[in-house]
Amino acid sequence: MTPEPEAEFDPLFDELRGFAPAGPPEGVRERVLGEPQPAPEAGALEAELGGFALEQPPTALRERVLVAVEAGGSWRPTALWLVALLALAWGAAAVNGAIAAHTRAGFRAQRTGVYARSAGRSASRSSPTAPSPPRLQSASEGLRRRALRQLGVTSRKG
């Protein structure tokens, strides 16, 4: 596809270009941009108000600003910093609490084990299936009788 040839110079175009296109009707600019406002002259009100000075900053602010700009920044306790500090404190408390809970659990487990062993012994003593220990009273009775027999003392029954 061959490119379209450039239009040859036409005196008609030259004449047409000599006429500027019509601008917008009057009032359009004002409607779009609003009425131009004349700057008010300084009247009595402005003169009086301007005669009163504004509240001055504390003198320490100058030093604070200049020190900060020298340092290229500054640190001040913003809410973010406070939140970070609170989070840190909360984290430390949580770790501390976890350690304490772990320790308590250890103690509890230890105590539970002691009680369990103790309870186990008690249970074995009171178990009906376990062999009952020799009755001391019977043993001593047998010994007493044997001793009396050796001494030749008979019992009243015998």
Add this chain to the structure above:
Amino acid sequence: MATVTPEQLPETAELDLAALYDLYGARLYAYARLLTHSPQGAEDAVHDAFVRLARRGDAEGIEDLRSYLFRTVRNEALRQRSRWARWRRRDELVGEFRLSESASAEGDAQRKERAAEIERAMAALPGPQREVVFLKVWHELTFEAIGEVLEISPNTAASRYRYGAAKLREALGHDA
């Protein structure tokens, strides 16, 4: 306090921040006071604006340094109160308009009373009008510069000024 004039300000490149503070620090503080809850908040806004300017390093691309400073302080002040703005209308001014006459202990009693009247009349203005009157009267900014600071058109600034000044005239007993 002011040791330099606007003509002595650097136009490009190196910024003399100490000179800038001497020239505009008090005005910027008063402006920040109009926008923030507390004197401490106003100090922080001025401080942050200068730190921002220091980090920028130079004044390249800044057409009007004064408007730039006022706009930066305004942005810092609004940033501070952005959490409050969730509950309040953003264009509502939360700060105070204070004149040094009413703040100082000594001075003419009549003048102090008049200063208090002006403070009350200013406080009664709607926030946007108060801000424009403040910048126009006490800082002598043009409507174009005010428009740059507040990001509104110069005509809007002029309109707000006209309404605000009319209310002040009525409140303070000035003939129109």
